[in-house]
Amino acid sequence: ADKDIRLRKDMIYAENLPRGLQHSYLRNLMPRPTGPKELAEIQETYFSFMTVRHPFDRLLSAYLDRFYPHSDSVLETRKAARFYEWYGKSIIEKYRRETEQLSPEYKTIPTFPEFIDYIVDTDPTQYNEHWFPYYLLCAPCNVNYTVIAKMDTLAIDSRYLIKQLGKQGFNFSSSKQETLASTHSRGDKGSIDVTRKY
Numbered sequence: 306a307d308k309d310i311r312l313r314k315d316m317i318y319a320e321n322l323p324r325g326l327q328h329s330y331l332r333n334l335m336p337r338p339t340g341p342k343e344l345a346e347i348q349e350t351y352f353s354f355m356t357v358r359h360p361f362d363r364l365l366s367a368y369l370d371r372f373y374p375h376s377d378s379v380l381e382t383r384k385a386a387r388f389y390e391w392y393g394k395s396i397i398e399k400y401r402r403e404t405e406q407l408s409p410e411y412k413t414i415p416t417f418p419e420f421i422d423y424i425v426d427t428d429p430t431q432y433n434e435h436w437f438p439y440y441l442l443c444a445p446c447n448v449n450y451t452v453i454a455k456m457d458t459l460a461i462d463s464r465y466l467i468k469q470l471g472k473q474g475f476n477f478s479s480s481k482q483e484t485l486a487s488t489h490s491r492g493d494k495g496s497i498d499v500t501r502k503y
Contacts, residue, residue, distance in 0.1 A: 326380075348449050352473050354466060355443045358456035364424065365417070365503055367435040372414045389413045392433065396423045417503045 454462035
């Protein structure tokens with residue numbers, strides 16, 4: 306019971322963190338299981354879910370989210386700068402052809418085709434978690450998730466998740482419920498529209 310109360314307080318705290326810090330904070334609350342016995346215990350005790358999307362949409366989303374700042378905020382600017390240092394610089398050095406005429410934005414951002422060349426040439430175990438394959442990151446073959454939601458139907462699926470979490474004692478305000486449905490949206494463009502552009 307004490308563990309449940311602490312988790313509820315941590316979830317409320319996490320709701321108020323900036324977008325970029327929420328995942329890290331929550332991930333630290335829920336470390337990976339240490340072995341099969343702990344995994345089996347977790348599956349029997351806890352409500353679990355994962356959200357999936359088409360692998361190509363996921364790669365594009367990771368590319369846009371990590372290499373482009375979403376705003377002029379310090380957090381977003383630093384994130385893009387870190388990913389340039391960690392990945393972008395070497396991707397550009399390895400895959401950019403000097404004859405290519407690119408817009409100035411690509412000075413510190415690899416193009417999407419360059420990013421894909423990097424993905425194809427890199428061992429998946431060396432990937433950043435944002436483009437790590439689901440089967441390595443979330444182990445869906447080994448974890449019997451209570452719910453598997455899809456980005457294509459996130460608005461509907463998040464309402465279902467909220468309803469199920471309510472049965473577990475987690476309650477969300479109406480505004481938080483709508484926020485969950487729109488967190489990963491791309492404005493008025495659907496996933497297919499953005500994917501076609503690239």
